Amino acid sequence: MAVTLTVNGTTRQVDADPETPLLYVLRDHLELNGAKYGCGIGQCGACTVMVGNEAVLSCVTPVLLLEGRSITTVEGLGTLEKPGxxxxxxxxxxxxxxxxxxxxxxxxxxxxxxxxxxxxxxxxxxxxxxxxxxxxxxxxxxxxxxxxxxxxxxxxxxxxxx
Structure with a gap:
């Protein structure tokens, strides 16, 4: 099923099961590898991203909850040439x-x-x-x-x- 996500200001359509954790979509589908897999159960914080203005554990957040919401990863904070x-x-x-x-x-x-x-x-x-x-x-x-x-x-x- 196609899920539309807005990540770091860019709208992207991803073919993923709606129950797939955001972390896997970011890393496997969008090739954004900043968020890390740590524990897979939301206890370490290595996978933290922002949804809107809120810090969210992406390893336990299914993409179906994120349609139409703005997601920011560490890659969206700045660049090598111009860090945030x-x-x-x-x-x-x-x-x-x-x-x-x-x-x-x-x-x-x-x-x-x-x-x-x-x-x-x-x-x-x-x-x-x-x-x-x-x-x-x-x-x-x-x-x-x-x-x-x-x-x-x-x-x-x-x-x-x-």
Whole structure:
């Protein structure tokens, strides 16, 4: 069955069973490999993407629920040539070690910062709690999210000019 999805601003039609988890559609059909398969049961957060403005676990979300909704993956935050504020902050703070959890962490952080780029460390910690990092780079991740909030506030104050 054909399912129409809007991913990173582009509308795509995918031939997939409506019960297929979004993660498999993203990786296998759309070749967007940022979201990772971690546990497959929604407990690690490696597969986190945004649906609308909300962080969602793509490994347990069937595509049938997403028709007509906007999906953002880590690939939609920026490019190698022009990284988005969150990506830039993760680079500057060297927040990734193995990198497996980073796309999910970034997407959960993006949802938080879109709602309020002035969040404090306690709010960041609470919001990122569902996402696991086995490498132990939590302190650098938190620092990067705080830096991204600062970059987003600066961009907003300057009228969005780069």
């Amino acid at each position: 504020p969150l990506q830039q902050a993760f680079i500057e703070e060297q927040a990734a070690q193995c990198g497996y959890c980073i796309p999910g962490m970034m997407m959960r952080a993006q949802a938080l910062l879109q709602a309020d780029p002035a969040v404090d460390e306690a709010a960041i910690r609470a919001h990122l709690e569902p996402n696991l990092c086995r490498c132990g780079t939590h302190m650098r991740i938190i620092k990067a999210v705080m830096r991204a909030g600062e970059l987003m506030r600066q961009k907003s104050q300057s009228g969005g000019a780069s």
